[in-house]
Amino acid sequence: MDSNDKQTGKNKTFFRSVRHALTGVRTAFTEEDNLKRDATFSIVVILLGFMLRVSAWDWLLLSIAIAIVVISEMWNTVFENMVDLVVHHQYDPLAKKIKDMSAGTVLLTAFFSSLIGLYVFVPYLWRMLF
Numbered sequence: 001m002d003s004n005d006k007q008t009g010k011n012k013t014f015f016r017s018v019r020h021a022l023t024g025v026r027t028a029f030t031e032e033d034n035l036k037r038d039a040t041f042s043i044v045v046i047l048l049g050f051m052l053r054v055s056a057w058d059w060l061l062l063s064i065a066i067a068i069v070v071i072s073e074m075w076n077t078v079f080e081n082m083v084d085l086v087v088h089h090q091y092d093p094l095a096k097k098i099k100d101m102s103a104g105t106v107l108l109t110a111f112f113s114s115l116i117g118l119y120v121f122v123p124y125l126w127r128m129l130f
Protein backbone atom coordinates (compact mmCIF):
# COMPACT_ATOMS: atom_id res chain seq x y z
CA MET A 1 0.00 0.00 0.00
CA ASP A 2 1.20 3.52 -0.81
CA SER A 3 1.47 5.07 2.67
CA ASN A 4 1.36 8.65 1.32
CA ASP A 5 -1.78 8.03 -0.71
CA LYS A 6 -4.89 8.85 1.37
CA GLN A 7 -7.18 9.07 -1.66
CA THR A 8 -10.74 7.80 -1.06
CA GLY A 9 -12.52 9.28 -4.09
CA LYS A 10 -12.55 8.36 -7.78
CA ASN A 11 -9.36 8.18 -9.82
CA LYS A 12 -8.93 11.34 -11.90
CA THR A 13 -6.83 9.81 -14.68
CA PHE A 14 -6.57 6.46 -16.44
CA PHE A 15 -2.88 6.34 -15.49
CA ARG A 16 -3.80 6.66 -11.81
CA SER A 17 -6.41 3.88 -12.11
CA VAL A 18 -3.80 1.58 -13.64
CA ARG A 19 -1.27 2.50 -10.95
CA HIS A 20 -3.73 1.60 -8.17
CA ALA A 21 -4.70 -1.61 -9.94
CA LEU A 22 -1.02 -2.60 -10.23
CA THR A 23 -0.58 -1.80 -6.52
CA GLY A 24 -3.47 -4.20 -5.84
CA VAL A 25 -1.85 -6.97 -7.89
CA ARG A 26 1.52 -6.42 -6.16
CA THR A 27 -0.06 -6.39 -2.68
CA ALA A 28 -2.01 -9.60 -3.37
CA PHE A 29 1.07 -11.44 -4.68
CA THR A 30 3.27 -10.14 -1.85
CA GLU A 31 0.90 -10.93 1.01
CA GLU A 32 -0.85 -14.09 -0.16
CA ASP A 33 1.19 -17.31 -0.03
CA ASN A 34 -1.34 -19.14 -2.21
CA LEU A 35 -0.78 -16.60 -5.00
CA LYS A 36 2.99 -17.06 -4.72
CA ARG A 37 2.45 -20.81 -5.03
CA ASP A 38 0.16 -20.27 -8.05
CA ALA A 39 2.80 -18.04 -9.68
CA THR A 40 5.48 -20.71 -9.16
CA PHE A 41 3.19 -23.39 -10.53
CA SER A 42 2.34 -21.19 -13.54
CA ILE A 43 6.05 -20.77 -14.33
CA VAL A 44 6.48 -24.57 -14.22
CA VAL A 45 3.51 -24.97 -16.60
CA ILE A 46 4.95 -22.34 -18.99
CA LEU A 47 8.40 -23.99 -18.96
CA LEU A 48 6.81 -27.38 -19.63
CA GLY A 49 4.86 -25.80 -22.49
CA PHE A 50 8.11 -24.55 -24.06
CA MET A 51 9.89 -27.86 -23.48
CA LEU A 52 7.11 -29.85 -25.12
CA ARG A 53 6.63 -27.19 -27.88
CA VAL A 54 2.85 -27.15 -27.43
CA SER A 55 0.66 -25.74 -30.22
CA ALA A 56 -0.83 -22.22 -30.30
CA TRP A 57 -4.24 -23.67 -29.41
CA ASP A 58 -2.72 -25.48 -26.39
CA TRP A 59 -1.01 -22.24 -25.29
CA LEU A 60 -4.45 -20.63 -25.31
CA LEU A 61 -5.87 -23.44 -23.15
CA LEU A 62 -2.94 -23.23 -20.72
CA SER A 63 -3.30 -19.43 -20.52
CA ILE A 64 -6.97 -19.83 -19.64
CA ALA A 65 -6.12 -22.47 -17.01
CA ILE A 66 -3.51 -20.22 -15.40
CA ALA A 67 -5.71 -17.11 -15.61
CA ILE A 68 -8.79 -18.65 -13.99
CA VAL A 69 -6.76 -19.98 -11.05
CA VAL A 70 -4.94 -16.67 -10.44
CA ILE A 71 -8.13 -14.61 -10.85
CA SER A 72 -10.17 -16.84 -8.51
CA GLU A 73 -7.34 -16.75 -5.93
CA MET A 74 -7.27 -12.96 -6.13
CA TRP A 75 -11.05 -12.77 -5.67
CA ASN A 76 -10.73 -15.15 -2.72
CA THR A 77 -8.16 -12.78 -1.20
CA VAL A 78 -10.51 -9.85 -1.79
CA PHE A 79 -13.38 -11.68 -0.02
CA GLU A 80 -11.15 -12.69 2.90
CA ASN A 81 -10.04 -9.10 3.37
CA MET A 82 -13.59 -7.74 3.07
CA VAL A 83 -14.88 -10.23 5.64
CA ASP A 84 -12.02 -9.41 8.03
CA LEU A 85 -12.73 -5.69 7.52
CA VAL A 86 -16.38 -6.19 8.50
CA VAL A 87 -16.10 -8.68 11.39
CA HIS A 88 -12.65 -7.64 12.68
CA HIS A 89 -11.53 -11.27 13.06
CA GLN A 90 -14.46 -12.06 15.40
CA TYR A 91 -16.05 -15.47 14.83
CA ASP A 92 -19.19 -15.10 12.73
CA PRO A 93 -21.12 -17.99 11.05
CA LEU A 94 -21.83 -15.82 7.99
CA ALA A 95 -18.14 -14.89 7.74
CA LYS A 96 -17.33 -18.61 7.80
CA LYS A 97 -19.93 -19.29 5.10
CA ILE A 98 -18.55 -16.57 2.82
CA LYS A 99 -14.90 -17.57 3.31
CA ASP A 100 -15.61 -21.28 2.88
CA MET A 101 -17.60 -20.68 -0.32
CA SER A 102 -14.93 -18.35 -1.63
CA ALA A 103 -12.26 -21.00 -0.93
CA GLY A 104 -14.59 -23.51 -2.62
CA THR A 105 -14.50 -21.49 -5.86
CA VAL A 106 -10.69 -21.66 -5.80
CA LEU A 107 -10.85 -25.42 -5.27
CA LEU A 108 -13.25 -25.90 -8.19
CA THR A 109 -11.18 -23.65 -10.43
CA ALA A 110 -8.00 -25.53 -9.54
CA PHE A 111 -9.75 -28.83 -10.32
CA PHE A 112 -10.92 -27.69 -13.77
CA SER A 113 -7.52 -26.13 -14.52
CA SER A 114 -5.89 -29.46 -13.67
CA LEU A 115 -8.20 -31.14 -16.19
CA ILE A 116 -7.09 -28.61 -18.83
CA GLY A 117 -3.45 -29.29 -17.92
CA LEU A 118 -3.95 -33.03 -18.30
CA TYR A 119 -5.84 -32.56 -21.58
CA VAL A 120 -2.95 -30.51 -23.00
CA PHE A 121 0.11 -32.28 -21.60
CA VAL A 122 -0.82 -35.98 -21.51
CA PRO A 123 -0.82 -36.46 -25.34
CA TYR A 124 2.65 -34.80 -25.63
CA LEU A 125 4.06 -36.85 -22.76
CA TRP A 126 2.46 -40.00 -24.17
CA ARG A 127 4.10 -39.42 -27.59
CA MET A 128 7.41 -38.71 -25.90
CA LEU A 129 7.37 -41.88 -23.81
CA PHE A 130 5.86 -44.39 -26.27
Ligand SMILES: Nc1ncnc2c1ncn2[C@@H]1O[C@H](COP(=O)(O)OP(=O)(O)OP(=O)(O)O)[C@@H](O)[C@H]1O
Pocket residue numbers: 034076080087089090091092093095096099100103
Ligand atom coordinates in the same frame (compact mmCIF):
# COMPACT_ATOMS: atom_id res chain seq x y z
N1 LIG B 1 -14.26 -14.38 11.16
C1 LIG B 1 -14.46 -15.69 10.95
N2 LIG B 1 -15.58 -16.29 11.37
C2 LIG B 1 -15.78 -17.62 11.16
N3 LIG B 1 -14.92 -18.44 10.53
C3 LIG B 1 -13.79 -17.89 10.05
C4 LIG B 1 -13.48 -16.50 10.22
N4 LIG B 1 -12.29 -16.25 9.63
C5 LIG B 1 -11.87 -17.41 9.14
N5 LIG B 1 -12.76 -18.41 9.37
C6 LIG B 1 -12.62 -19.83 8.98
O1 LIG B 1 -11.25 -20.12 8.76
C7 LIG B 1 -11.02 -20.49 7.38
C8 LIG B 1 -9.72 -19.92 6.90
O2 LIG B 1 -9.75 -18.50 7.03
P1 LIG B 1 -9.07 -17.54 6.00
O3 LIG B 1 -9.75 -17.77 4.71
O4 LIG B 1 -9.05 -16.16 6.54
O5 LIG B 1 -7.60 -18.12 6.03
P2 LIG B 1 -6.64 -18.58 4.87
O6 LIG B 1 -5.70 -19.53 5.48
O7 LIG B 1 -6.09 -17.36 4.20
O8 LIG B 1 -7.59 -19.38 3.82
P3 LIG B 1 -7.24 -19.77 2.31
O9 LIG B 1 -6.24 -20.90 2.40
O10 LIG B 1 -8.58 -20.21 1.74
O11 LIG B 1 -6.71 -18.54 1.62
C9 LIG B 1 -12.25 -19.98 6.62
O12 LIG B 1 -12.48 -20.74 5.44
C10 LIG B 1 -13.35 -20.16 7.69
O13 LIG B 1 -13.81 -21.50 7.72
